[in-house]
Amino acid sequence: MTGPGTVLGRLYRAAPVVQDAVLAAALLLPDLFLFSDFALPHVGVADRLLTVGYAVLGYAALAVRRRAPGAVFCCVWAHALGGELLTAAGTFDYSPTLALLAALYTVAALRNARPAVLALVSVAVPVALSVRAALADVPDAEQLTSLLGVACFYGLLNLEVWAVGRWVRAGRAAAVRDRLAVARAEEAVLSERARTARELHDVVANAVTVMVLQAGGARHVLRTDPDRVENALDQIESSGKTAVAELRHMLLVLRTEGERAAAEGPGFGLADLDPLLNGVRQAGLIAHLRVTGVPAPLTRNVDLTAYRLVQEALTNAAKHAGPGAVTVVRLDWHGADGRLAIAVEDDGRGFPSATRSDLSTGHGLLGLRERVAVCGGTFEAGPVGDDGFRVAAELPTAKLSPQEVGA
Structure with a gap:
């Protein structure tokens, strides 16, 4: 046709x-x-x-x-x-x-x-x-009138064509700016979506892992050790409340975007490691904390990233190494270099658990790598020794104003 x-x-x-x-x-x-x-x-x-x-x-x-x-x-x-x-x-x-x-x-x-x-x-x-x-x-008597008419015709014609060209160029430039603005907005949405997914993973994965392991341990001693069962139930309740509090805080941040900085508050950081370690210890993990050097101030983002790294590494140790595994958390403060080195290493020699293989989401280490990269740090994770696993990162520290210091 x-x-x-x-x-x-x-x-x-x-x-x-x-x-x-x-x-x-x-x-x-x-x-x-x-x-x-x-x-x-x-x-x-x-x-x-x-x-x-x-x-x-x-x-x-x-x-x-x-x-x-x-x-x-x-x-x-x-x-x-x-x-x-x-x-x-x-x-x-x-x-x-x-x-x-x-x-x-x-x-x-x-x-x-x-x-x-x-x-x-x-x-x-x-x-x-x-x-x-x-x-x-043109006769001499009509020269002036004709000159004005012809000059205006050619002059205005060229000027109008030129002006249309400039207007088209301005329109194209505005369209390009609009497309870039849309692309930046879409990128920001994807980045926020990824950040929210990381937060949800870190909050839920740790709490659920501890709760499942505690419930599994309580079931085995249900009739022989009531005190241990009661302790496990207390820990399950505490983990659940902590997870709900974190989820509530996250929803508050997402719903009040205009007041986000105020809503975030200090959040979690290295100051909250003791409750975290106690939680995995109650789940059967033998966890130790080693700190060297003089602690330096961290931005809120870096402090939260450090906490999440330790949290995810301990959760992985509880899931994969199992109860009874020895895990060491090391914080090495290098004040002269302005860096904080974090390493979480387990020996992989815990007791077998029939439930822990079903707890992995497969996104924990990927989320940690993204978090550390956003903070300007370096990240590595992999096997160590015969059966162990090591998660390590270096994060930047800085001299900050009191308003910037997290914790």
């Missing part, structure tokens, strides 16, 4: 050089009929062929106008100037106009302000020659 719609659709999808060639061909005939003697009956065939041949030379350059707008404008400008000079010399009667307007528009739409203004100013030369040629046969 063919038709105007189909032809226009194919032209829209064609390469720019094809589109510009079609534009050049579409402007060529109106230019010849309106601004030359091509259509006059007294003009001979040879003169018409000469006029057409010269016109084609100028319009051919328009085929690459978008690829090289400045060079094309110079070629078309020289073509227009040559046409005026040849007309003045009596070779033919032709004032190239539409090709120059197309080249002027292209420079205005695709180039910066300086070359666009230079192009507009330079157009005055061939325009002045066109005005002069138009007044050649």
Whole structure:
């Protein structure tokens, strides 16, 4: 099926050089009929062929106008100037106009302000020659009126075409800015979604792991050691309350975005390691804390990241190494270097657990790596020794104002 719609659709999808060639061909005939003697009956065939041949030379350059707008404008400008000079010399009667307007528009739409203004100013030369040629046969009494009319026509025509080009350029720039703003907004949404997912994982995974391990241990001693069962139930209740409190805090932050900084408060940090260690100890893990160096202040984000790293590493040790495994948490403060080194290492020699293999989500270490990278730190995790596993990171410290210090 063919038709105007189909032809226009194919032209829209064609390469720019094809589109510009079609534009050049579409402007060529109106230019010849309106601004030359091509259509006059007294003009001979040879003169018409000469006029057409010269016109084609100028319009051919328009085929690459978008690829090289400045060079094309110079070629078309020289073509227009040559046409005026040849007309003045009596070779033919032709004032190239539409090709120059197309080249002027292209420079205005695709180039910066300086070359666009230079192009507009330079157009005055061939325009002045066109005005002069138009007044050649006008009686002296009508020279002033004709001069004003012709000069206004050519001047306003070029100025309007140039202004449309600049307006199109401004619109394209605004569209680009809008697309960048949308892309940044989408990136921020994805980043916030990932941050929320990490927080949910860290809150829920630790609490659920401790609760499941405690429940499993309590079940085995349900009839033989009631005191231990009661202790396990207390720990399950405490872990559940802590998880609910953290989830409530997270929801508060997400719902009050405008007051986010105030809502976050100090949050969790290294100062909360003792309750965390006690929780995994109650689940059967043998956990030790070793601190060397002089503690330095941390930003809230870095402090929370350090806490989450220890929390996730201890949770993994409880899940994979099992109750009875020995885990050591080391905090090495390097004040001179402005770094905090954290390492959590287990020996992997706990008691077998039938439930712990089902507790892993597979996203914990990935989330830790992302957290540490956001803080400007380094992260590593992998097996150590025969059966153990080690999670380590280095995080930056700094001298902060009291408002910036977390904890």
